Amino acid sequence: MNVPRSVGRxxxxxxxxxxxxxxxxxMAAVMAVALWVLHGLSAVHHDRAAxxxxxxxxxxxxxxxxxxxxxxxxxxxxxLADGTLRALGSLPGVRHLxxxxxxxxxxxxxxxxxxxxxxxxxxxxxxxxxxxxxRPRFWPLDGMDTVQAWxxxxxxxxxGSVGVSLVVDAERAQVVPLRDDALLAAGxxxxxxxxxxxxxxxxxxxxxxxxxxxxxxxxxRAGSFRPVPQGSRELQELGTALNDASxxxxxxxxxxxxxxxxxxxxxxxxxxxxxxxxxxxTVTLANPGVASVFGLQPEQMRxxxxxxxxxxxxxxQAEERTVQGLYMRSTRAHVARFETTARxxxxxxxxxxxxxxxxxxxxxxxxxxxxxxMTEQRMSMAMLNLYxxxxxxxxxxxxxxxxxxxxxxxFYANPAFYRITGYEPxxxxxxxxAFLQREDTAQPELAELRLxxxxxxxxxxxxxxxxxxxxxxxxxxxxxxxAEADGSVKxxxxxxxxxxxxxxxxxxxxxxxxxLNNVFDLSPDGFVVFDSxxxxxxxxxxxxxxxxxxxxxxxxxxxxFDQRFAQLCSRAGDYAPVxxxxxxxxxADSAHTLMLAVPEHRVLARVVRSGTEGQGESILFFRDVxxxxxxxxxxxxxxSTAAHELRTPMVSVFGFTELLLRRAVPEERRxxxxxxxxxxxxLLINMVNELLDLARIEARQGKDLKREDCRIDSLITQAVGPxxxxxxxxxxxxxxxxxxxxxxxxxxxxxxxxxxxxSNAVKxxxxxxxxxxxxxxxxxxxxPAIGLKVSDRGIxxxxxxxxxxxxxxxRADPSGNIPGTGLGMSLVKEIVELQGxxxxxxxxxxxxxxxxxxxxxxxxxxxxxxALPAA
Amino acid sequence: MKRVLIVEDQADIRKLIRMTLEFEDYEIHExxxxxxxxxxxxxxxxDIVLLDVMMPGEMDGLxxxxxxxxxxxxxxxKVVLLTARGQSRDREAGQQAGADEYLVKPFSPLQLIETIxxxxxxx
Numbered sequence: 001m002n003v004p005r006s007v008g009r010x011x012x013x014x015x016x017x018x019x020x021x022x023x024x025x026x027m028a029a030v031m032a033v034a035l036w037v038l039h040g041l042s043a044v045h046h047d048r049a050a051x052x053x054x055x056x057x058x059x060x061x062x063x064x065x066x067x068x069x070x071x072x073x074x075x076x077x078x079x080l081a082d083g084t085l086r087a088l089g090s091l092p093g094v095r096h097l098x099x100x101x102x103x104x105x106x107x108x109x110x111x112x113x114x115x116x117x118x119x120x121x122x123x124x125x126x127x128x129x130x131x132x133x134x135r136p137r138f139w140p141l142d143g144m145d146t147v148q149a150w151x152x153x154x155x156x157x158x159x160g161s162v163g164v165s166l167v168v169d170a171e172r173a174q175v176v177p178l179r180d181d182a183l184l185a186a187g188x189x190x191x192x193x194x195x196x197x198x199x200x201x202x203x204x205x206x207x208x209x210x211x212x213x214x215x216x217x218x219x220x221r222a223g224s225f226r227p228v229p230q231g232s233r234e235l236q237e238l239g240t241a242l243n244d245a246s247x248x249x250x251x252x253x254x255x256x257x258x259x260x261x262x263x264x265x266x267x268x269x270x271x272x273x274x275x276x277x278x279x280x281x282t283v284t285l286a287n288p289g290v291a292s293v294f295g296l297q298p299e300q301m302r303x304x305x306x307x308x309x310x311x312x313x314x315x316x317q318a319e320e321r322t323v324q325g326l327y328m329r330s331t332r333a334h335v336a337r338f339e340t341t342a343r344x345x346x347x348x349x350x351x352x353x354x355x356x357x358x359x360x361x362x363x364x365x366x367x368x369x370x371x372x373x374m375t376e377q378r379m380s381m382a383m384l385n386l387y388x389x390x391x392x393x394x395x396x397x398x399x400x401x402x403x404x405x406x407x408x409x410x411f412y413a414n415p416a417f418y419r420i421t422g423y424e425p426x427x428x429x430x431x432x433x434a435f436l437q438r439e440d441t442a443q444p445e446l447a448e449l450r451l452x453x454x455x456x457x458x459x460x461x462x463x464x465x466x467x468x469x470x471x472x473x474x475x476x477x478x479x480x481x482x483a484e485a486d487g488s489v490k491x492x493x494x495x496x497x498x499x500x501x502x503x504x505x506x507x508x509x510x511x512x513x514x515x516l517n518n519v520f521d522l523s524p525d526g527f528v529v530f531d532s533x534x535x536x537x538x539x540x541x542x543x544x545x546x547x548x549x550x551x552x553x554x555x556x557x558x559x560x561f562d563q564r565f566a567q568l569c570s571r572a573g574d575y576a577p578v579x580x581x582x583x584x585x586x587x588a589d590s591a592h593t594l595m596l597a598v599p600e601h602r603v604l605a606r607v608v609r610s611g612t613e614g615q616g617e618s619i620l621f622f623r624d625v626x627x628x629x630x631x632x633x634x635x636x637x638x639x640s641t642a643a644h645e646l647r648t649p650m651v652s653v654f655g656f657t658e659l660l661l662r663r664a665v666p667e668e669r670r671x672x673x674x675x676x677x678x679x680x681x682x683l684l685i686n687m688v689n690e691l692l693d694l695a696r697i698e699a700r701q702g703k704d705l706k707r708e709d710c711r712i713d714s715l716i717t718q719a720v721g722p723x724x725x726x727x728x729x730x731x732x733x734x735x736x737x738x739x740x741x742x743x744x745x746x747x748x749x750x751x752x753x754x755x756x757x758x759s760n761a762v763k764x765x766x767x768x769x770x771x772x773x774x775x776x777x778x779x780x781x782x783x784p785a786i787g788l789k790v791s792d793r794g795i796x797x798x799x800x801x802x803x804x805x806x807x808x809x810x811r812a813d814p815s816g817n818i819p820g821t822g823l824g825m826s827l828v829k830e831i832v833e834l835q836g837x838x839x840x841x842x843x844x845x846x847x848x849x850x851x852x853x854x855x856x857x858x859x860x861x862x863x864x865x866x867a868l869p870a871a
Numbered sequence: 872m873k874r875v876l877i878v879e880d881q882a883d884i885r886k887l888i889r890m891t892l893e894f895e896d897y898e899i900h901e902x903x904x905x906x907x908x909x910x911x912x913x914x915x916x917x918d919i920v921l922l923d924v925m926m927p928g929e930m931d932g933l934x935x936x937x938x939x940x941x942x943x944x945x946x947x948x949k950v951v952l953l954t955a956r957g958q959s960r961d962r963e964a965g966q967q968a969g970a971d972e973y974l975v976k977p978f979s980p981l982q983l984i985e986t987i988x989x990x991x992x993x994x
Contacts, residue, residue, distance in 0.1 A: 644925055648955055650976070650977040651884050651955075654979070655980045658980050669890065676886065679883070
């Protein structure tokens with residue numbers, strides 16, 4: 001079928017440009033074809049119609065002829081029907097008309113001549129085969145198209161039949177003008193249509209041209225907007241669509257621009273190096289990242305082979321690597337990823353990770369490389385490894401607990417943890433660290449631990465923990481929270497330290513300290529400690545009692561201590577300060593005696609030892625030597641008193657003897673002198689004896705008591721007797737009720753005791769008065785006893801004097817105005833108590849005193865038993 | 872005749888001094904305690920007072936001595952302290968009280984006479 005192809009080719013070559021023309025051409029062509037078809041079809045139709053009408057006419061004529069020829073056929077006379085038949089045969093178009101009898105023999109045959117005349121024709125003109133046909137039949141005859149129709153005459157042709165042949169052309173001739181008219185009309189319509197279309201299109205397409213121009217400008221002025229043209233819907237739609245397209249184009253351009261900008265900024269911002277390479281692996285593009293990684297500007301890199309920066313990576317290498325690498329179907333690129341060593345522009349090498357991709361393009365292979373500087377990453381990894389190894393190697397146990405899970409389980413424990421606790425690796429994982437405490441949960445440090453965890457802070461505690469084998473160890477646990485970026489605490493790190501040795505040492509020290517503190521506290525001597533900074537760190541209870549001052553409360557400096565202490569002294573100027581000793585270097589101990597007036601008169605001996613063994617601490621030792629000092633004072637007082645007392649009789653003895661020797665003394669005066677000498681000598685003897693007795697009693701503690709049965713009345717009278725008359729202002733009143741009772745005592749010593757009491761009664765009632773001596777029943781240590789009571793109406797004693805009256809050398813009146821050794825009552829007390837008795841003294845200042853000597857009435861013990869001193 | 876006042880609480884010692892002085896030519900007055908002695912001194916205006924230190928009562932010998940020496944009318948009177956206290960401390964106390972002489976008991980009576988004579992000599 002070459003025709004369509006050639007037509008097509010011609011069409012292609014010669015087709016007009018504009019739609020309008022094209023449309024017109026096409027329309028014209030279509031119309032032409034349509035007209036041609038129409039023409040053809042109508043021709044055929046008309047023809048058929050003409051034939052059909054001809055047939056119908058022929059049939060009708062035949063039938064008419066048949067029916068009118070009926071009688072003729074009956075009469076077998078054709079001339080009867082001749083007129084009718086002629087009339088019929090002269091109808092336009094009829095060509096032949098034949099009348100046949102029942103045998104088919106033509107009775108009459110008519111023929112119409114071209115001029116319309118009808119004449120008889122030979123019967124042979126009828127086609128024999130057509131006779132009797134039921135239907136009209138088309139039949140060419142004499143070069144003309146005719147139809148032949150037969151109609152039977154009489155019932156079922158019994159009489160004969162009539163055959164008519166009609167020339168179709170007549171009908172045709174009638175039809176053709178019709179047809180031509182139609183055709184013409186159609187043609188005219190078509191032309192009108194074409195014209196109208198041409199013109200309308202011209203008008204309608206004009207806006208289209210404008211839209212076309214507008215569309216052309218879209219590319220340049222995207223986003224611009226033309227008002228929708230008035231006109232057809234299609235035009236409006238086009239206008240709207242163009243506007244929409246314009247807007248969309250604008251959006252897309254904007255998006256594209258944004259994307260591009262973003263991509264560009266990414267590329268610029270990426271710290272990694274992005275290189276575009278050509279097929280020879282020469283750098284064509286470089287992003288700003290090259291500055292920080294290679295130390296070059298992008299412009300400097302362009303044109304250089306890649307191998308300058310990644311040694312060994314030439315095109316062969318690149319090709320080999322990428323081809324063997326991953327194939328990305330989406331981008332159709334081969335990608336290889338590897339690590340290598342890069343070289344900076346100054347020659348230093350550093351580790352990098354390279355991602356190299358190869359793309360086949362029309363111009364050949366292209367490469368893109370992304371280079372990442374791995375130096376920091378390597379260092380981080382190395383540091384991480386180091387940390388990890390450090391954790392593994394440290395001797396402190398390290399655990400990490402996950403606080404986000406219930407129970408805060410441990411999920412990491414380093415080897416040291418297992419070594420310290422004796423558990424197997426893995427024993428701790430998943431458990432709360434508290435399992436180390438076992439049942440020992442009553443530890444106060446646990447409360448601090450819980451509080452710190454609840455508050456999300458770090459803390460350090462010392463706990464009692466137990467190893468797997470049950471042995472105790474002291475765990476110095478330091479915990480710290482690990483905060484997430486948002487500040488929440490998801491983990492806690494714990495560092496364990498086995499401080500058992502330290503704790504034991506600490507406990508031992510604490511025990512020792514407690515012991516020392518107890519010792520210090522119990523000690524009756526005062527201790528004050530100044531620490532190495534020169535501040536008072538400790539003073540014990542005895543010091544506080546001595547001075548009435550708790551110096552430890554204030555953390556005093558040595559200077560302040562001195563100031564305060566000086567105020568306690570009876571004479572502040574006499575106080576020897578310790579500041580220099582405390583703050584100075586160590587040296588020999590220095591001792592001083594201090595006289596306190598506050599809180600009461602006391603004498604303290606102080607020793608300062610400073611800088612003990614280079615520690616810088618100083619210790620002050622205080623001993624209350626008031627008693628000793630008092631005793632010393634009393635002893636020296638006693639000595640001088642004793643000296644006085646001893647000397648006084650000697651005055652008479654020495655003086656009178658000198659007079660007697662050196663002067664002539666008259667006889668009567670001589671006797672007087674000698675008597676005086678004798679009297680005073682006796683007094684002296686007594687005094688010496690008293691002193692010696694006391695000394696002996698002190699030394700022997702009662703081992704030389706000579707006990708025997710002594711009646712009370714004789715004891716008393718023997719003691720009172722010598723004293724009666726010695727003082728004119730005193731009288732002795734005796735009221736002895738139990739005089740017949742017997743005491744198991746040393747008579748001589750008991751006599752001494754009684755005598756002392758009696759002479760005291762006299763001495764201490766210088767106004768005079770009665771001295772009453774009486775006896776009383778009572779008890780000593782739950783044993784029946786007798787009391788020998790001596791009462792005077794003298795000056796009496798105060799409570800303070802009463803408390804001390806039996807002390808050795810204690811003088812109620814130490815001024816010496818009342819003579820005495822101070823030994824009298826102490827001798828009495830010694831004697832009475834050594835014999836199992838007791839001395840009771842009652843006194844009221846200004847009213848007098850009563851001294852009662854109690855002696856037990858016990859039966860005489862076995863001589864073998866020695867007399868025990870009184871408890 | 873010089874006047875001597877003896878202030879001493881012990882009777883025997885008073886007697887000793889009196890008997891000692893009777894061998895010489897003196898007018899003798901006696902008192903047995905400090906305050907009585909002071910008033911006697913003012914009353915009798917002796918030339919010399921022999922004063923015991925240790926005496927019972929309100930005043931002891933040192934106080935009497937101080938009083939005497941403080942009194943412008945009695946200042947000229949010589950005072951001899953007689954005492955059994957012989958320590959240097961006691962001697963100083965006596966000196967501070969203003970005593971002219973200090974004798975420790977037991978004293979030699981002859982030495983006493985010699986002391987009195989010395990003190991009563993015109994200067």
